[in-house]
């Protein structure tokens with residue numbers, strides 16, 4: 518028992534140190550670009566809710582580790598058994614036979630496809646209380662990316678990892694696409710005004726995702742993709758107003774005041790049946806849309 522506890526403590530410490538180094542590296546990059554090219558120059562470096570975001574960033578890998586090892590692994594095994602182990606082995610061999618870069622590009626595409634639908638499902642009424650924790654802050658920067666309730670991350674793993682595993686990708690490729698897409702997601706949350714020009718039709722820009730966080734009823738439930746904006750275009754959820762959003766957060770809701778408040782918030786919402794976000798309409802002024810650019814659909 519003591520040995521097992523020591524092993525768990527060592528693993529937790531290792532995960533935390535590893536995550537700290539990983540996050541510190543990204544902090545250097547994103548604090549630099551947000552300082553040089555801020556979308557909102559008045560946004561403080563240490564904004565409201567940043568402490569909760571940082572705490573969740575460290576807490577989530579620790580919570581997800583056992584969930585991933587047991588629940589997700591069991592779900593993957595169940596799904597593979599359903600389609601047949603032999604069929605799945607043939608699928609894995611076909612994927613592994615591809616050149617590395619094709620396999621890598623396919624993993625990003627398939628991962629983003631499952632991630633798109635995971636995100637869209639989390640915007641539905643019955644999962645929104647969990648996802649609203651991510652949307653709660655009234656200011657958005659790169660660290661907002663890590664502001665996920667642990668239940669949301671569990672859902673992400675169940676949707677995205679199982680999708681990729683069942684599609685035949687190797688564990689190494691699944692981990693690689695997760696790292697790349699997560700880094701990209703940190704970028705799209707950054708407080709920078711970049712819209713990507715014509716490339717916005719292929720790659721999600723920080724502007725596009727900042728509109729996803731806007732507290733503006735014209736753009737609610739839009740722009741779900743993490744990396745490839747064409748998923749939003751194909752599935753009818755793309756929005757690209759001109760200018761930059763002025764205000765963020767969930768209309769009619771007060772952001773959680775602490776980490777514990779953020780962790781408890783979905784349970785309070787379920788208990789009190791406070792999932793009537795769509796009944797609340799608060800319109801915040803946005804920039805004028807020049808002809809041909811506004812694509813609110």
Ligand SMILES: [Zn+2]
Pocket residue numbers: 636640648652729
């Ligand atoms: Zn969302």
Ligand SMILES: [Zn+2]
Pocket residue numbers: 651661662706726730
């Ligand atoms: Zn976001």
